[in-house]
Amino acid sequence: MNKVTIIAIDLAKNSxxxxxxxxxxxVAYNKAINRKALIELLGKHEPVVVAMEACGGAHYWARLAQRHGHQEKILQARAVKGLQLKQKTDKNDAYAIGIAAQLPHIRPCCVMSEEEQGLQSLERVLTLQIKQRTALINQIRGLLSEFGIVISKGIRNLVKSLPDVLEDGENGLPMNYRQALYAQSEWLKQYTEQIDGYDKLIAEHTRHHSTCQKLSKLEGVGPQVALGLTVRLGNAQEFKTGRDASSCIGLTPKQHSTGGKEHIGHISKFSADKRLRSLLFQGAMSVVHKVVLREPRTVKEQWLKKLIERRGKKIAAIALANKTVRTAVALIKNNDDYQPALLAV
Structure with missing residues (x-):
């Protein structure tokens, strides 16, 4: 009887x-089983490689496989899709996952612990609240503009102006929409309170997390960026070099080379961790604005200022964000503290 080497699982909710x-x-077999049967299979089977595609619930099943002594592999969906040559079915998906798990050049994703996944969930909740508040603000501004009421940019200006708009009986707002606008203003207050609460919660968790504390010392890295990097990088063993990590986040230019000719393009608009990249860029831009207004104090600031003069602020900010990710990988792998190199006085 042949020994089982890999169990490939196409994850779902119940089947x-x-x-x-x-x-x-x-292939020993390729069949569908329910959730209870899968738990029993992982618990009773001898230790093997358990491979699955990165999707909802993948980290839960990977941790369960770890607890039963299996070697887990979470594979990127894009890597699995490239090996699926037939029609898309559950059987073909599971087979492609098993083949991808055997290829040495396809590196698995790191498995997040429950604590890390909780931090990621906290960041996702905050992101959703911000999106919902932004959508509400845009709707309020758009509807008020239809009645000729234009409010200056900024959340503070809108919150400050709404009571006056509601109390003004001569601004042309009909009573039916005035009631809805009052409800919207209350929702806006609730969203703002919730977002402030999540910000404080994230700041509190980052203060008590060793990796977040380590990364918070980097230029342009605040609590949200430190949390995002901690969750995304993990123990950084997933990445051979810092460039691999920055490329995964989407901070390196795309390359389309053939025939010995290299063509370097822009950073990717699609293959990226857009939320984390946006936060890194915002933090880097804040550093850029400060460096422009004063003399550089460190070697990195000196490099940044020269880059701003050559290429402009935005490209310099992307370069700084790229360097931040690479430095973060080195700090996590080597368990070091960040100490900027000061310029000689």
Missing amino acids: FQVCKFNKGNS
């Missing part, structure tokens, strides 16, 4: 497709 590979890459 899971499991493909078992024997030694020699022959």
Whole structure:
């Protein structure tokens, strides 16, 4: 009897497709099982490689496989899709996952702990609240402009102006919309209070997290950026070099080379961690604005100021964000503290 080497799982909510590979890459079986049967399979089976695609619930199943002595592999969906040559079915998906798990050049994603996943969930909740508040603000401004009421930019100006708009009986607002506008103003207050609360909660967790404290010393890195980097990088063993990490986040230019000719383009608009990249860029821009107004104090600021003069502020900010990610990887891997190199006086 051939020994099982890989169990490939196409994850879902209740029905899971499991493909078992024997030694020699022959398929023992490829069948659908329910959640209870999958838990029993992982608990009773001898330790093997358990591979799955990165999706909802992948980290939960990977941690469960770890607890039962299995070697887990979470694979990027894009890597698995490139190996699926037939029609898209659950059987073909599970088979492609098993094949991808055997290829040495496809590196698995790191498995997040429950604490790290909780921090990620906290950041996701904050992101959703910000999006909902932004959508509400845009709707209020758009509807008021239809009645000729224009309010200056900024959340503070809108919050400050809404009571006056509601109390003004001669501004042309009909009573039916005035009632809805009052409800919207109350929602806006609630969103703002919730966002402030999440900001304080994130700041509190980052103060008590060793990796977040380490990364917070980097230029342009605040609590949200430190949290995002901590969750995304993990123990940084997923990345061979710092450039791999910055490329994964989307801070390196795309390359389209052929025939010995290299063509370097712009940073990717799609293959990126857009939320984290946006936060890194905002933090880097704040550093750029400060460096422009004063003399550089460190070697990195000296490099940044020269880059701003050559290429402009935005490109310099992306370069600084790229360097920040690379430095973060080195700090996590080497368990070092960040100490900027000061210029000689």
